Amino acid sequence: MFADLSSGKPLAPRLVQLTEVYVVKSLIEAVVDQDTMLDSRRKPSFDVARDSFTGLREWFVEVDRDLFLMAVRILIDNAAKYSYDRTTIYVRGSMVNDETFFQLSVVSRGLLLTGDEIRKCTERGWRSPAAQAVTGEGSGIGLWIANHIMIAHKGEVRIVTAAEEHRTEVQLRFPARSPGYIEGMRRW
Amino acid sequence: MVNILLVEDDYLQAQAIAKVLREHFPELIEQHISTEQEFCRELSHIRGNPPDVIIIDVMLRWTNPSPNMPAMPQEVIQGGYHTAGLRCERRLRELPETANTPVILLTVLAEVDLTAELKHVNRNVTVFFEKDSDHRPLVDAIAQAATRLK
Numbered sequence: 081m082f083a084d085l086s087s088g089k090p091l092a093p094r095l096v097q098l099t100e101v102y103v104v105k106s107l108i109e110a111v112v113d114q115d116t117m118l119d120s121r122r123k124p125s126f127d128v129a130r131d132s133f134t135g136l137r138e139w140f141v142e143v144d145r146d147l148f149l150m151a152v153r154i155l156i157d158n159a160a161k162y163s164y165d166r167t168t169i170y171v172r173g174s175m176v177n178d179e180t181f182f183q184l185s186v187v188s189r190g191l192l193l194t195g196d197e198i199r200k201c202t203e204r205g206w207r208s209p210a211a212q213a214v215t216g217e218g219s220g221i222g223l224w225i226a227n228h229i230m231i232a233h234k235g236e237v238r239i240v241t242a243a244e245e246h247r248t249e250v251q252l253r254f255p256a257r258s259p260g261y262i263e264g265m266r267r268w
Numbered sequence: 269m270v271n272i273l274l275v276e277d278d279y280l281q282a283q284a285i286a287k288v289l290r291e292h293f294p295e296l297i298e299q300h301i302s303t304e305q306e307f308c309r310e311l312s313h314i315r316g317n318p319p320d321v322i323i324i325d326v327m328l329r330w331t332n333p334s335p336n337m338p339a340m341p342q343e344v345i346q347g348g349y350h351t352a353g354l355r356c357e358r359r360l361r362e363l364p365e366t367a368n369t370p371v372i373l374l375t376v377l378a379e380v381d382l383t384a385e386l387k388h389v390n391r392n393v394t395v396f397f398e399k400d401s402d403h404r405p406l407v408d409a410i411a412q413a414a415t416r417l418k
Contacts, residue, residue: 119279119302122332164333190333213340216277216329216349246335 085225091232093144098182098254100136102145104128107171110153114160122165124188126156133173140257140265141182143233151229154222155186155250161215163190164246181235181253189246198239202227226252269295270414273319275356276374277302277328281399285323285374288403293410304352305331305338308359315365321413322360323406326353326375326382350377354385357394368393370413372406375399 081091111126118124159169170187191210193201200206207220227237230252238251270293276282282300290296299319301307307328314322327350330340347355353373360366371394379386379396386396395409 117280162333164335191337209340210333210337212349213330213337214333216327216352 082221082225085228091144091147091228093147093229093232095142095144095233098136098141098143098145098148100133103133103136103173103184104130106149106152107156110149110156111171113153114156118160124160124163124165124167124169126169126171128171129173135173135175135179135182135256138259139175139179139182140259140261141254143254144229147229147232151226151252152184154226155184155252158222158250159186159188159190159248162211162248163188175256176253179258180256182256183251183253185249185251187247187249190248192241192243192246192248193239198241201239202237230254269297270321270410271297271299271319272410273299273301273314273322275301275307275322275324275328275353277325281325285403285406288407289410292407293414303331304328304344304349304356307356311359311363314360315363318366318369321370321372321410323372323374323410324353324356326351326373326377328352328356351382351385354382354389357389361390361393371395372397372409372413374406 084091107128111128115123115126156169156171163169167189172185172187174183174185175181176183191208191214193208197208201208202223204224205220207215207218211218223237230237233254235252235254238253240249240251241247272289272293274282274285274289276285279302282302286298286300289298301310329349330344330352331337343355344352353375357371357373360369360371373394373396375382375397376399378398382396389396397406397409
């Protein structure tokens with residue numbers, strides 16, 4: 081995949097319906113895996129709002145499961161790396177934009193990106209000076225990959241910050257179709 | 269009794285090394301530092317209570333995320349994280365209390381990758397090890413260093 085992206089070849093996702101069960105299971109696995117790698121003296125805790133994904137029972141969202149998982153893990157890994165000690169990382173789902181998108185968001189308290197840095201952070205290889213200070217090694221390709229995954233899904237990565245609270249919310253937005261669409265699919 | 273300071277920024281690797289140390293040195297006093305900035309901050313304590321052996325990962329990040337994060341000094345920006353451990357070793361050698369404290373530099377890099385940097389290192393007190401799943405050479409080096417001190 082990395083070779084394809086590097087050569088400019090777009091991803092070709094194999095789309096299946098995204099279910100609430102799959103999202104919650106994937107998130108919990110990702111969070112548990114991340115937790116085992118973190119320094120117990122300073123690690124953040126994770127709060128996954130399992131009940132926030134019920135919209136997927138009604139709304140039809142298609143994803144490539146492997147790519148979805150990859151994007152989710154990138155966001156959780158970044159949140160863990162850049163969070164202040166012993167803070168909480170929140171993972172939530174919601175239907176947004178008049179319910180035309182399913183949004184998965186990861187909210188953390190830690191290093192902030194400036195406006196210009198938000199624009200740059202999906203560029204391949206780019207890392208902010210603050211990020212370089214706290215990670216040392218790092219390729220700076222996580223959000224670049226996540227961005228390509230979302231483009232392939234006709235969705236987007238959005239980053240929203242609240243400087244006073246040192247809060248960053250990274251959102252993955254996937255197109256969603258109405259309950260009527262699901263009913264129509266079932267009949268057909 | 270052996271007093272070892274481990275300077276390693278990767279938590280899992282630090283845990284693995286600590287486990288090996290506890291298995292081979294039953295009377296172990298173990299300290300762990302995880303960033304170059306923390307090492308600098310603790311240097312006065314280290315010089316006041318020099319460990320028997322200091323194990324230093326060559327590639328260390330500068331600091332952990334915090335609201336009042338210390339800025340990277342120019343030396344760190346220019347040198348980069350991949351020689352942080354060598355900077356820590358140099359700082360030890362500049363102090364009379366730790367000038368001869370045995371140091372083990374651990375790294376995934378090959379020695380040939382650090383030829384220029386290692387020229388300034390006194391190999392009588394600093395040993396270079398490439399990280400490996402076989403920890404026996406590391407344990408032997410620590411045991412030798414600890415024995416020399418006694």
